[in-house]
Amino acid sequence: MSFLELKNITKRYGPLTAVGDVSLSVEKGEFVSLLGPSGCGKTTTLQMIAGFVEPSAGTIRLDGRDITRAKANSRGLGIVFQSYALFPHMTVFDNVSFGLEMQRVPKGERKPRVEEALSLVHLSPYAKRYPRELSGGQRQRVALARALVIRPPVLLLDEPLSNLDAKLREAMQFELREIQRKVGTTTVMVTHDQAEAFSISDRVVVMEAGRITQIDQPYRIYEHPETEFISRFVGKTNLLPGKVTTATGAGATVSLAGIAVPVEAAGLSVGETVTLCIRPEKLHLTVPTNGLLTGRVADRFFLGSQWLYHIDGPLGTLMVVTPNDGSTPAEQGATVGLEWSPSVVRVHRGAMAEAPDVALEVTG
């Protein structure tokens, strides 16, 4: 029996199904992220766990107890809101102390606990300040300390880092994970930023239009996206439409614009339309005579630790990412060969969806 369990949770707003039939089990101490584009129902799901939105159907269980209809103020969960929602008229200390006060923790016990929570987020010197006297990152930490101090069974984070600038966001990601490890609180985080979700979660739940499309470890979601949507949403990818020409048990050959490409996928039948998905870093540049196909460097971008190439070839423009290992990069306009191992090619059955750039804004 898992610690937090959502079973067939649905939320309808009139004709709109904001969240449809979501089932999810979270183990004690686990860090799970809900990842999906804006408007896919992540916040609504989190708000149903928190008790601010009542599900239209389904049940939510916490530690074996049915809390589906329990009032928000009886659930005792720790919540960090996207806007932080600090109490602007209270000092940092009073903000953190508020939850303890509501739980009727005696005054003498409150002070050490607040101090402990503040030192956990490195804010001890700021206890007497008011929220408006703090920076964004500090406010974020107050919100975290305030949620953790009540020792909640579950910590809920709604886009906790989205209001921070890029550099701080990255630093806070790791700090958030470190704190979560230290206190061991079961955590559900909502985010539309895949880098954020991947770097700190034990498991990632990918949502699309109110439904869960894949639940897996970050690495597996990246390497084995179950749908074309996920491969597009998660990281950069090259999507190539093709047709199966031969199929032999665990392998097959797919024809891409006349080029035969071997893949490792079972259960395909000859003549089937498929979409191949190859991550840019799985493609390797080589001398033209060596590659599976040849192309011309149309563009190249220096990303610091990596080079990103756009290679024009018989399959259209492909993205290739190579590590910047200090060697001389391929020149613009040069003819290069491309090679890859059949095991890195993912096969999605069916034709490619129409609009290939739905998730471009979130491929951070």
Added chain:
Amino acid sequence: MSATVPEAAPAASGDETPERRFPTAPLFLSAPAVLLFAALVLIPLFLTALLSFNQFDYATGRTGGFTLEHYLSVLTDEYYLEIFLRTFRISALATVICVVIGVPEAYILSRMSNPWRSIFLLVILAPLLVSVVVRAFGWSMLLGPEGPVNAALMAFGIGRMRLLYTEGTVIVALVHVMLPFMVIPVWTSLQKLDPAVEQAALSFGASRGTAIVRVVAPQILPGILSGSLIVFGLSASAFAIPGLLGGRRLKMVATVVYDQYLSDLNWPMGAAVAALLLIANLIVMLTYHRLVEGHYRRRLG
């Protein structure tokens, strides 16, 4: 605060004389408002103040000259002191009642979803479209000896009551007229409130009531403060309501000023009473403002 204001940004465009244009533009732009304010407020106020120091004789009327006699007689006369006290008592009560009714009203309004919210906002504001005099007459018909309220009291066997010309009636009517001035500023500060803040309080186990008292109320305090100041100021200088519903029996300062000007024709005396009302009003409002806002300035900025 002002020390941290950044230097005026250097003009980015190719403006030849930015330092000449900068100071004149604001002056020029604010001139119409300043002129209007001077013509309609400051000059009459100044003339009234001058007038209040003129000598007056019932036989010859206003005679010019300079005297403090009117101020002295107002400040030492029990009759005037009672009227001042009554005015401030009535205004304070009307303000308190407006807070008690108006703040929850604004809160409920902010919680409504849209078709209803607009409708009720309109209902609250609609009375502003009807003249105060008309509304005062409405109350006097409603509460008069032959009015529906007394008819109902008779029907229930309680017997006829004198409702007009009492403090209670004046307060009720003032509250009726002033309520929108409380609801609007409170509603505005509620609009600025992050709804997640109240949810945060709930998530920490606070009851709804506790969340409102500990988290919502302190944040809308500036709205309640400005609403109170408006209601108190307007009530203390209200004329039509006490004039029509207080009658000759229940005078308030504004009606006394009117009497001095138009019945006694003692303009300097009327001017002195008006000046004292202004001063007293200012003192009360500034003190209140200090007390409440000073307390919250650092927190809410």
